[in-house]
Amino acid sequence: METLAQFGPGGGPGPWILFVPLVWAAVAIGVGTLLRRTVWRGRRGPWRPGPAVDERSPITVLGRRFAAGEIDEDEYWRRLSVLDAEFGRTATGGKGGAL
Numbered sequence: 441m442e443t444l445a446q447f448g449p450g451g452g453p454g455p456w457i458l459f460v461p462l463v464w465a466a467v468a469i470g471v472g473t474l475l476r477r478t479v480w481r482g483r484r485g486p487w488r489p490g491p492a493v494d495e496r497s498p499i500t501v502l503g504r505r506f507a508a509g510e511i512d513e514d515e516y517w518r519r520l521s522v523l524d525a526e527f528g529r530t531a532t533g534g535k536g537g538a539l
Contacts, residue, residue, distance in 0.1 A: 498523050 494500065502523065506516040 498527065 499520065502511075502516065502519055505511050506513070511519070
């Protein structure tokens with residue numbers, strides 16, 4: 441019977457034996473990439489977008505003003521604490537005041 445890998449005299453596995461680990465490595469990398477792009481993306485995959493952010497909410501406007509340099513850090517934190525006390529978690533999208 442002729443086998444693929446003959447370990448007797450005059451035979452041996454040959455260079456094809458390197459092909460099997462390369463195939464398994466490609467499968468492992470493919471599975472890892474698939475999981476990283478779907479399941480391990482947090483609790484949401486590409487088919488479920490995150491919560492919608494209201495672009496006109498006071499906390500979003502405050503964050504944009506701070507990012508644009510219109511207000512300094514002290515004023516940002518002072519106003520954020522007032523907005524967080526007034527609006528609570530509903531205005532922040534469930535993040536408790538963090539932007």
